[in-house]
Amino acid sequence: MLLAAALGPAAVPVTVAPICTDRPAKANAVCTVPAGKWQLEAAAADRLRFEQGDSKAETLLLAATVVKYGVSGRSDLQLAFAPYVRVSSVGDRRSGFGDVTLRYKHRLTGAGSAVQVAAIPFVKLPTAGRGIGNGKVEGGVALPISFTLAGPVTATLGPEVDLIADGDGHGRHLALVNLINFSASIVPRVTVVAELWTNFNFDPTGTAKQVSADAAVAYSVNPRFQFDAGANVGLTRDTPDIEIYAGASFLF
Numbered sequence: 001m002l003l004a005a006a007l008g009p010a011a012v013p014v015t016v017a018p019i020c021t022d023r024p025a026k027a028n029a030v031c032t033v034p035a036g037k038w039q040l041e042a043a044a045a046d047r048l049r050f051e052q053g054d055s056k057a058e059t060l061l062l063a064a065t066v067v068k069y070g071v072s073g074r075s076d077l078q079l080a081f082a083p084y085v086r087v088s089s090v091g092d093r094r095s096g097f098g099d100v101t102l103r104y105k106h107r108l109t110g111a112g113s114a115v116q117v118a119a120i121p122f123v124k125l126p127t128a129g130r131g132i133g134n135g136k137v138e139g140g141v142a143l144p145i146s147f148t149l150a151g152p153v154t155a156t157l158g159p160e161v162d163l164i165a166d167g168d169g170h171g172r173h174l175a176l177v178n179l180i181n182f183s184a185s186i187v188p189r190v191t192v193v194a195e196l197w198t199n200f201n202f203d204p205t206g207t208a209k210q211v212s213a214d215a216a217v218a219y220s221v222n223p224r225f226q227f228d229a230g231a232n233v234g235l236t237r238d239t240p241d242i243e244i245y246a247g248a249s250f251l252f
Contacts, residue, residue, distance in 0.1 A: 024216035033070035043247035136165035
């Protein structure tokens with residue numbers, strides 16, 4: 001919240017900076033939580049379905065949450081976790097607490113820069129049970145890049161490098177993530193998002209190529225509270241066929 005200095009006998013009204021979130025869609029925003037403020041971003045439900053021939057699998061996350069705290073005007077700390085994850089496949093179903101991810105976001109550019117850039121190093125802690133997570137510490141760094149196009153349209157690029165465990169559990173390898181995201185406020189309080197996302201996982205047993213086309217919408221109830229919903233459609237054999245989610249974010 002920014003408090004303007006008083007001018008003459010009457011003070012200028014207090015201005016509340018609108019909430020800025022990393023959801024919906026997969027892109028990371030460049031903005032950070034204001035210093036000294038907390039922000040909660042949560043999905044009420046997130047469901048992924050994968051089907052390939054006779055093989056079918058589904059993952060359901062309930063209340064997957066990111067808690068953020070602004071540590072300066074350019075950086076925040078983030079804790080992401082999923083209290084309930086259910087993984088189902090033919091003849092097997094497992095459920096429990098998911099993995100925990102710690103992230104630090106730092107905006108590298110000034111507030112008035114035409115192109116905005118941030119760095120987000122992160123580490124995943126293996127808190128999920130067997131069959132839900134892989135039991136390995138993993139991490140990486142994302143570098144979101146954002147700039148304004150014509151009118152109300154903003155474009156965001158999302159290069160990311162991950163260091164993840166091999167499928168056999170005996171080593172680690174790289175995965176390269178990227179995306180292009182377009183967002184626009186079409187009417188007051190409503191923002192629509194379109195995105196193309198890729199993830200190339202270079203496991204020694206074979207490269208998995210994931211590509212999805214994503215769409216989402218967000219509605220700002222007020223400068224501190226936002227609802228959202230979206231869907232991601234898989235475009236390759238290695239990508240979940242469909243992901244559907246809905247959630248909300250709150251700045252306090």
